[in-house]
Amino acid sequence: MNSSAASPATMTVVEIPSWGGAELLRSATRPIPTPRGRQLLVEVDAIGVNPVDAKVRAGRYAAAFGEDFPIVLGRDFSGRIAAVGDQVTAWRLGDEVLGTLRMEPRLGCYCSHVLVTDAAMARRPAGVPATTAAALPVAGLTAWQALVECAMVGPGQRVLVHAAAGGVGHLAVQLARYLGAEVIATASARNHDFVRELGAHEVIDYTAVDFETAIDPVDVVIDGVGGEVYDRSLRVLVPGGICVTMPDRPDPAKAEALGVRGVLVFVRPDQVQLEGLAAMVADGRLTVHVDRVVPLADAAEVHREVETGHSRGKQVLLP
Numbered sequence: 593m594n595s596s597a598a599s600p601a602t603m604t605v606v607e608i609p610s611w612g613g614a615e616l617l618r619s620a621t622r623p624i625p626t627p628r629g630r631q632l633l634v635e636v637d638a639i640g641v642n643p644v645d646a647k648v649r650a651g652r653y654a655a656a657f658g659e660d661f662p663i664v665l666g667r668d669f670s671g672r673i674a675a676v677g678d679q680v681t682a683w684r685l686g687d688e689v690l691g692t693l694r695m696e697p698r699l700g701c702y703c704s705h706v707l708v709t710d711a712a713m714a715r716r717p718a719g720v721p722a723t724t725a726a727a728l729p730v731a732g733l734t735a736w737q738a739l740v741e742c743a744m745v746g747p748g749q750r751v752l753v754h755a756a757a758g759g760v761g762h763l764a765v766q767l768a769r770y771l772g773a774e775v776i777a778t779a780s781a782r783n784h785d786f787v788r789e790l791g792a793h794e795v796i797d798y799t800a801v802d803f804e805t806a807i808d809p810v811d812v813v814i815d816g817v818g819g820e821v822y823d824r825s826l827r828v829l830v831p832g833g834i835c836v837t838m839p840d841r842p843d844p845a846k847a848e849a850l851g852v853r854g855v856l857v858f859v860r861p862d863q864v865q866l867e868g869l870a871a872m873v874a875d876g877r878l879t880v881h882v883d884r885v886v887p888l889a890d891a892a893e894v895h896r897e898v899e900t901g902h903s904r905g906k907q908v909l910l911p
């Protein structure tokens with residue numbers, strides 16, 4: 593194994609001792625792990641927060657994670673390679689990276705050093721700040737996989753993006769435009785200028801207007817809200833249209849009964865796609881809006897904000 597001689601022996605983590613509320617998030621000091629085999633150790637520069645972090649914390653995926661507490665949350669990170677296992681050939685010490693961990697039990701990236709066993713990672717392009725890079729992976733990959741893999745969006749199609757001011761939505765608006773679509777977006781009024789600047793052709797204030805009656809039929813809906821918004825979205829689709837939803841697995845029978853399709857996108861770490869998205873950020877085709885950058889020790893505050901369901905863009909923690 594190669595390792596950085598200057599590495600401190602301990603690291604800071606933010607962990608939970610059980611499933612529950614944001615108040616459970618607590619700082620702790622742990623030994624820095626040693627990567628073995630194909631593992632990497634990344635010294636973390638920034639951590640991207642996703643709603644799934646709060647859902648994991650609340651116990652929604654308890655069956656998959658087990659009860660092996662304490663658990664360190666977090667999937668998205670940027671940083672530099674600090675040590676590598678003896679089978680690693682693709683990465684060198686000091687490489688600047690961004691990445692997203694697979695849903696690993698126990699060892700997430702709410703920490704100053706993350707042991708990477710299984711992740712999609714890309715080199716952080718020159719000129720892309722660490723905070724921007726950390727905010728990209730899950731939201732960017734979800735938007736891309738929803739638009740390209742699930743819906744196969746192409747030029748001239750009409751795409752409705754719900755929650756267009758959110759982490760996934762603000763990237764989906766830009767990527768749908770990039771794919772040549774006409775983009776209709778939903779957001780509350782305070783976010784309308786923001787969403788228009790991202791490239792939406794039309795913005796609906798969902799708090800004041802029923803989108804079902806306000807818009808002409810669309811080919812694709814990207815749904816970051818779910819529930820009754822998903823149900824109503826099926827009714828604004830052209831025959832054969834598709835609603836790609838994110839929060840919950842939909843009942844396919846509801847869509848079939850209306851002659852449309854309803855599918856869940858379940859984001860998959862994909863290195864090639866992550867490299868492509870990072871390149872788009874580097875050359876200005878895609879803008880990641882980092883709304884807040886706060887210390888890792890204040891992760892609970894960010895969880896509470898994300899759990900309101902009304903945060904804008906992305907939130908980032910600094911270890």
Ligand SMILES: NC(=O)c1ccc[n+]([C@@H]2O[C@H](COP(=O)([O-])OP(=O)(O)OC[C@H]3O[C@@H](n4cnc5c(N)ncnc54)[C@H](OP(=O)(O)O)[C@@H]3O)[C@@H](O)[C@H]2O)c1
Binds near residue numbers: 816
């Ligand atoms: N299945 C997967 O693989 C996957 C991947 C990523 C995310 N997700 C899930 O997808 C959802 C969206 O993720 P995200 O990161 O984009 O969330 P987010 O950043 O928390 O989304 C917040 C945004 O939602 C908007 N919003 C809330 N209620 C709305 C409504 N009724 N109509 C339109 N907009 C509304 C808010 O806009 P206003 O403030 O203007 O109201 C806010 O800007 C979350 O549930 C997340 O867990 C799933």
